[in-house]
Amino acid sequence: MVSEAISDAECVRKLQRGETEAFETLIRRHQKTIFNLVYRMLGDYDEAAEISQEAFLSAYRAIGNFRGEANFSTWLYRIALNHATTRRKSMNTRQQRNLPIENTEPVSDPHPGPAETMEKKEIRERVQQALNSLEPDDATVILLRDLQDVPYEEVARVLEIPVGTVKSRLHRARQALKSELAAYFYAGRKAV
């Protein structure tokens, strides 16, 4: 197994030389990020697992074309988001996306009370539903910037748009998300 200490670029070079073990390192290093991004895009655990796997396999097949001009993570984000967007569109045509949040989500507070646990779970469901209802481009930019905390420049490289466009799109996406969540947050149920 390739050492975890080596960089993504070195792993890619090894992989391009035919050392498949380097790809295992890359998978283990990026699987959680990619899976979460895809999961928040789709809102479905099994779909997220399948799409994440497809994204990694696509990256493996296309690793010969990766020239190292961008970060491997940026390149991998782009592949995963392309797969997720395609699947999200097909899911939207199949069914109205109102998927429940699975019970796989951990609760941050190790000793929450039952009411607090239920409330947090409800909030996450609402946020996920709001994300699902956004346009894929808006959801993507929010997830990359607000969930993954990806810098503007890298978001711009992933989406292949200028930084200014990323910012304006992020502002528009936040407004859309706020509108989606307004009914829940500000209809008297919970005042922030």
Place this chain on the structure above:
Amino acid sequence: MTCEEVRNHLLEYFDKTLDAPMMTRVATHLISCAPCGAEATELANCIHEVAALPTIDPPLGFAERVIAHVRELEAKPTIWERLFSLWNRNFPLQATAVVLIGITAAFLYHKEEQLKQRELNETAMKLAAVESKSARNDLTPATPLKAEKKEEFSAKPAREKEIVKRVEPAPAKRAASLSSSDQIPNVKSDIEAGLEERNDAPRKAPIPVQRDRNFRDVGGFNPGMPFGGVRQAAPWPAPAERSLAPLAEPAADVEFVVRRRPPQRFEAESDVDSLRKSAETDATPGRAPGSMAPSAPAAARMMSFTVIRFYNVAPEHYDSFKQELAAEAIVESETRLAKEALPTDRPLLIKLTILPSASSDPSAPSR
């Protein structure tokens, strides 16, 4: 600071990328302005809720499953790898050499067969050309035969005188002597050579009917060539009207009915002897003597038949032909069958009916 300016700087405010004075001014406005404050609070809550979404672990064994798929992809050969997989097999060197030698030998053999076939075809074509040329020379008097004819007709007066000196000119003798001494050996050798060539040469395409008719001996059976001076084959291609009816008798321009002169005993005997001699001399081993030239009794028998022959004679030689005919046989009738004047632009077709001599034909009038 206006509300519009504050809303334009909210993104940087949340990212904390504004400089300190601007951050203070925006914060002051948000506190003092209720709508802007509410807007900022709602946006901040959205950002917070999204960021607070928990990190979900991928399924157990996710990485292993992906790696297993990668190993499957590696193990599965691509189309090109499958296509070129044959090259990677290690065939024994000797077996490969044997196969290559076999293929080369088969190729060369096939090539040689083609070359042989081509050579045979070329030889056959040459033979056919030679054969047709010789046939034309034998059966159709081209320029040399014309010359021969001319010579014969021009030499006619002298010969006529010689014949007149004799009591009775013997056509049979002349025919026999000519056929045996001059023409038969040549014709025989030509025919033999032609037969051998034909046996050796591959089969050629059948001769077209038109060509066959044009070069065919219109007289049919040639009983010893009694009038040796005149070749009886069509010297020029037959006119179209003569070729239209293949089975019909050609329409002659002039028809002669002649009777053979009765041969004298000593001439007949000498003719018969010379015929027999020439037949024996020319006989080749394995072939019956006299198979090409008629035997003496056969020649004598032929003299007793009525023979119809056709001749193509150039108009300018028509008179010479008549003179020679009169010298060698008794002309009983001459009929011009063509109603118009005799043609001058093409050879005359002369029909010659040769009756047996008066001695062998009891129905003949005595002379």
